[in-house]
Amino acid sequence: MKVDVQIQQRLLDLAGVDAELSRLRHRRRNLPEDKVIAELEAERQKIKDDAVGKEMILDDLDRDIRRLEREVEQVGKRELRDNQLMQSGSLPSKQLSELEHELATLARRRSLLEDDLLEYMEQREAADENYKHAGAKLSQIDDKISDANRQRDEALADIEVAERRCNTDRNALVRLFPDEFLELYTEQLTIRGIGAGHLQGRRCGACRIELDRGELERIAATPDDGVVQCPECSAILVRNARSGL
Template sequence: MRAEPAVQRRLLDLAGVDTELTRLNHRRTSLPEHAQLTAAEAAVRAAKDAVVEAETNAGDLDRDIRRIERDVEGVRTRTARDNQLLAGTGIGAKQATELQHELETLARRQSVLEDEQLEIMEQREALEGHLGHARATLEAAEKEIAAILERRDEALLDIGTAEAGRRRAREEVVATLPEELLAAYERRRAQQGTGAALLLARRCQACRLDLDRTAISALKAAPPDEIVHCEECGVILVRTPESGL
């Protein structure tokens, strides 16, 4: 295959654009915001779990408090009834004794219930602080996700804009290349990651290896318009006055 040296040098322009496109794609996939987002999402899930757990525990305590309040109210109602009976007329000594005994039992029961109620209310108060902290943690984690998404989207927009410009530049270079030469370049790029490279001071700029004497002799003997390849990595070598031939 043959192509004028000036046409071959345009392969370097194409390779440069492709290198930039590869770099931009790598930048897109390796944005730090991707890892940050994964960590932030995990933090949100953990914070949501903490809120749900605290709310569930708070609900359980609230139900216990309401139950005890009902029990205390029942004891008070029964106590008031017994006191009313004791204060009434027509009650026998035996019934009065039984009522008095029941009142003592009710008093002890009320004391136990009120102690239990106080303990649960203290637990509920402490849990309220924990629940507030859990909710604040969740809110902060959700705000962090929003901030990360904003930074990521801005970075992706910048990358997309840069890519669009590089793709336009690529189309302009491709339009100036013969189809056969372009096809050869694309095959090498698919195989090696790079389609063409400069031969600089007898060194391939793709694999960064110095060519041996035999390869240099073959390159010297090759006509300027002949398409030549690196014997090490196989890319199209573009020769210029700086090639050292």
């Protein structure tokens, strides 16, 4: 295959654009912002689980407090009833004695219940502070995730701008090349990821392997407009005065 020397030189421009597109695709797949977001999301899940656990503790304490409040109320009603009976003056002495004993028992019971209620309310106050602290941490991590998402979106927008620019340049370049020459380049690009390289200092610019003397002599004997390929990676080799031939 023979292609004008100047056209072959422009193939390096196309290879450069394709290399940049490849770098952009790799950058898109490996955005550091995505890793940060994943780490933050994992941290958020832990904080959320912790907050849920603290909320469950609060719910349990609230249930116990309501139970104790009901029991205190019931004991209080029983005390009120007994006091009213004692003050009625219509009970025999034996029943009065029994009521006095019952009132003493109820008073002890109410005191124990109130002590328990106070303890539970103190526990609830501490648990509520823990829950609020977990909620604050959750809010902070949400802010961090929002900021990381914004940075990721900005990075993607930059990539998209660069990709559009590269695709515009590429569309203009591919019109310069004969179909067969472009097909050969595209085939190698698809297979190897690099379709062309500059032969410089006896080294292939695509695979970076230095060619042996026999291959260099063969390439040197090829006319300037002849298309040559790297014997190692098959990329099209673009030659010029710096090729060491």
